[in-house]
Amino acid sequence: MKDTDVLVVFGTRPEAIKMAPLVKALEATPGLRPVVCVTAQHREMLDQVLEVFDIKPDFDLDLMKPGQNLAELSAAALQGLNEIIASSSCEMVLVHGDTTTAFMGALAAYYNKVPVGHVEAGLRTYDKYAPYPEEMNREFIGRVADLHFAPTVTSALQLAAENRFAHVHVTGNTVIDSLQWTIKDKFDHPLLQELDSNKKWILLTMHRRENWGAPMEAVFQAVARVAEERDDVEFIFPVHPNPAIVRLAEEYLGGRERIHLCSPLDVVAAHNFMARSHFVLTDSGGIQEEAPSLAKPVLVLRDKTERPEGVEAGTLRCIGTNKRKVYTEIVRLLDDDSIYRLMSEASNPYGDGYASERIAQAVFEFLHP
Structure with missing residues (x-):
């Protein structure tokens, strides 16, 4: 045939x-x-x-x-x-x-x-x-x-x-299928030399068109406040190459201790940093599926998600982009072990x-x- x-x-x-x-x-x-x-x-x-x-x-x-x-x-x-x-x-x-x-x-x-x-x-x-x-x-x-x-x-x-x-x-x-190709037991990356393995790593991604401008500024201000107040965390932020996002990232997060701005990560690096992070802060769609497969809680920087299964299962929480709310939810997930455990141990609904x-x-x- x-x-x-x-x-x-x-x-x-x-x-x-x-x-x-x-x-x-x-x-x-x-x-x-x-x-x-x-x-x-x-x-x-x-x-x-x-x-x-x-x-x-x-x-x-x-x-x-x-x-x-x-x-x-x-x-x-x-x-x-x-x-x-x-x-x-x-x-x-x-x-x-x-x-x-x-x-x-x-x-x-x-x-x-x-x-x-x-x-x-x-x-x-x-x-x-x-x-x-x-x-x-x-x-x-x-x-x-x-x-x-x-x-x-x-x-x-x-x-x-x-x-x-x-x-x-x-x-x-199919994103779950891709993890079989990308997750490595032994993983090396130049950024690892800058990070303290004794601290909690938070992976941040933000790029959605509806979050450009004021919403993004509010989130970045909340992240900057957490990094300034706490010495037990480090943020990893692969910055989307859109000039508007690059400008805001540099303005609000550039040059700050415990915030690592880097170029977009290839898929292997992205998945392996996610697997090694404490939790993920994102407005991405796909990461809402990837992170739960790696037992990582996700704080979703959107008011609504088209992935309600993750919310129902307890792996995702939609927190929007309000500066005070974002700050509060980050701190809560860092400090409340029971909430963290419920989110990280929830069953993966995506395949x-x-x-x-x-x-x-x-x-x-x-x-x-």
Whole structure:
């Protein structure tokens, strides 16, 4: 039987982390051949992941440009992806999550009447501006997808509530699969030389568009206050390369004791620092799934999360971006051992490390009924 081409589209580092194990699973599935297309919506951070997983894209749109707005990125991605899909022999397009790349990939596939598989389907806040623009991106993708790969039962039930009953598969989250490739017993990094192993390390990540400006300033002020008042903690903050974020990080956190600003970490370093941290402070989506798999509590710098399973399980706590609230919650988790224990020992609701194999098998069965 001739292999069926499946176009796997991604463009950002988080997408790459979650799609890389799926590419490997498709490669291992007789009858399927993954064709990888990256938009490079994030260039340098994307390339780090490709190198770790030894993935060489078949197509690279290289769309990243300084100061590019959403409309410009969307138009360029749609045009480039449309040309690739129209001229290729792919019989399915797989997209992930809620990025502009994923939305445009699904839309281009729809325009060419090629079936769409949506990995990490069914996440919702039902607030079109939280997160922005991701909430509407994933809702739009859900309307055109032919296969919905829901990471949890909750996500599947949300799809059912939207009358999407057919071809919904509960698979677990592929990010759990990726940890098998990245977590190391022996791990070395230059930043380790700056950190005191006797202190509690807090990993901070913050980049979401809706948190730019005043919300980010408030969080940074709270972090600076904790670092100033306590000598038992150290913050690790890989700063997103967006100039607006870099400027605020330098203004509020630069040059302070016990706060380590660094360039974005590659996926291996990010996962291993997370595994060695005391807890995580983040507005990221994927980290809300990764950290619980490593038994790390997560304070989510958002008012709402599309990952309610983690909140219900007790691994996540949404604390928003109010300066006083952020400060209070950080200190509480540092000082209250009972709360810390409940969060760190809560069961992980996001999967068992075999999501990619389940997705590959469902794709095969859909294309070869």
